[in-house]
Amino acid sequence: MKKTVIDFLLLNNKQLNKDNFLLVLQSPIPVSDIFPGQFINVEIKDATEIFLRRPFSVLDVDYEKQTISLLVKILGRGSRKLTEAKEGQKISAIFPLGKSFTLPDKNDRILLIGGGSGVAPMLFLSKICGLDPDNVTVLIGARSSSDHIDITAYQPYGNFFFTTEDGSLGEKGYVTNHTVFIDRLTQFSKIYTCGPDLMMKSIGRTAIGKSIFCEVSLENMMACGFGVCLCCVEDTKAGHKCVCTDGPVFNVNDLKW
Ligand SMILES: Cc1cc2nc3c(=O)[nH]c(=O)nc-3n(C[C@H](O)[C@H](O)[C@H](O)COP(=O)(O)OP(=O)(O)OC[C@H]3O[C@@H](n4cnc5c(N)ncnc54)[C@H](O)[C@@H]3O)c2cc1C
Ligand code: FES
Secondary structure (H helix, E strand, C coil): CCCEEEEEEEEEECCCCCEEEEEEEECCCCCCCCCEEEEEEEECCCCCCCCCCCEEECCCEEECCCCCEEECCCCCHHHHHCCCCCCCCCCEEEEEECCCCCCCCCCCEEEEEEHHHHHHHHHHHHHHHHCCCHHEEEEEEEEEHCCCCCCCCHHHHCEEEEECCCCCCEEEECHCCCHHHHHHHHHCCEEEEECCCCHHHHHHHHHHHHEEEEEEEEECCCCCCEEEEECEEECCCCCECCCCCCCEEEHHHEEEE
């Protein structure tokens, strides 16, 4: 699908918990070719000091209604300003950007691991991967129960497990401490993950060690989002690659992890 600068219409802006918001954006053109792992680069309106667009993964798509959803976690001024956007406001974004995850084959048993806002592409993947929900396991990690978002809408698509660092929801610790990860990893034919770098590195190295297919979605800092500024470069086994165009999804075997 051709990359375009589009004025989306903000249909809904809902606060999910202290720092996370769900934004539903209406597209003036079909969104038929968007897949999990792809992202959009959003202009922050009415904030002249914020010059660069900010990248956000697509959390969900309604192909019929031509809407896309974003999960926006407040990190700094740009994301905060975006969460203050009012319904009915136009939001300019370049889309669709980046490469998606490789969709699993019908006999795969997959493990999706999301940390923090990295849960967004994992929920989208669980929904459209086309697998029997029994073959889809989703492991979600956060600091505390209050940081987890409501995943009720995605529960029909897989088996969900949680970790929190303080033990307030699910098992205590990181996702890599969870019994699914420790005891059941070899049951999975493919692992997909998005979240903090350290989490993905730990998961990726374990997958390499056990020879399990593993794709990670990198969240390197970005500016242009389409391969011009080179600010998102990752040093891979095949040389320097732009995360925005060659990724954000990479097979762990291609990274210098
Ligand atoms: C491909 C991609 C997909 C993303 N998807 C999502 C998503 O679905 N939901 C979501 O909430 N966020 C997502 N992010 C992260 C999001 O882009 C940043 O949170 C946002 O750009 C921060 O902008 P800001 O102006 O609020 O913060 P800034 O003022 O620019 O920075 C505030 C702090 O956040 C850190 N920071 C900024 N950008 C990043 C980043 N990319 N990764 C890690 N730390 C960063 C800065 O170092 C600084 O400490 C994604 C990033 C990428 C590259
Ligand atoms: S963000 Fe500009 S090249 Fe990737």
